[in-house]
Amino acid sequence: MSSHHCAPRGERTAAVLCGVGAATPTGVVTNHDPGAPPGATDDWISSRTGVTTRHVTQSESTEDLAVVAATRAPPGRPGALATRGQEAFRHAVDRMTSASIDAASAARWRLDQVDRFVPHQANGRITDFAANRLPIPDRRRPHDIETVGNTGAASIPLLLAHTADAGNLVAGHRLLRTAFGAGPTRGAATLTWPDLT
Numbered sequence: 001m002s003s004h005h006c007a008p009r010g011e012r013t014a015a016v017l018c019g020v021g022a023a024t025p026t027g028v029v030t031n032h033d034p035g036a037p038p039g040a041t042d043d044w045i046s047s048r049t050g051v052t053t054r055h056v057t058q059s060e061s062t063e064d065l066a067v068v069a070a071t072r073a074p075p076g077r078p079g080a081l082a083t084r085g086q087e088a089f090r091h092a093v094d095r096m097t098s099a100s101i102d103a104a105s106a107a108r109w110r111l112d113q114v115d116r117f118v119p120h121q122a123n124g125r126i127t128d129f130a131a132n133r134l135p136i137p138d139r140r141r142p143h144d145i146e147t148v149g150n151t152g153a154a155s156i157p158l159l160l161a162h163t164a165d166a167g168n169l170v171a172g173h174r175l176l177r178t179a180f181g182a183g184p185t186r187g188a189a190t191l192t193w194p195d196l197t
Helices: 042-049 062-071 086-105 124-133 152-165
Strands: 027-030 054-058 116-119 174-180 184-191
Touching: 086 124, 086 174, 086 184, 116 124, 116 152, 152 174
Parallel strands: 116 174
Antiparallel strands: 027 054, 174 184
């Protein structure tokens, strides 16, 4: 598969995505085909799950499907998918901030009592904006995105491990953890760091 730069230089509303898109494998498996649970009829499966067929790869590879998905782009922008980065940024900051305030309030903590603000490490600008809104001082904001990148759901556990290994978490520290995800998904939780000796 050849690669090419499909977003105009300086374009902030387009991004190259690897392995994400809309393409359906050509193979189709029905509820009548082998592999259905024993005793499960088509009516039993479809009434409980809504599933009547499943698409499976046959001769095509996932790379082939990615190429097909990339060609299904907005008109005039073959190979590119439009994003709403500014909107996503704003929602992430707003949601992480509100979830953090709610979690601290539920724990009966004032924000100035938070020893470590541990946000999902998806984007350094997002975490900085959220921390500034709370406000949490820089010295209480561990980060590792610059060394490990966006590790998805593993970002908070990894950041906790790196911060603890560096000696920057001690028993009794109050941690405020927050994350955001697809759509309106967000969450926050408080934790008092335990004595691990």
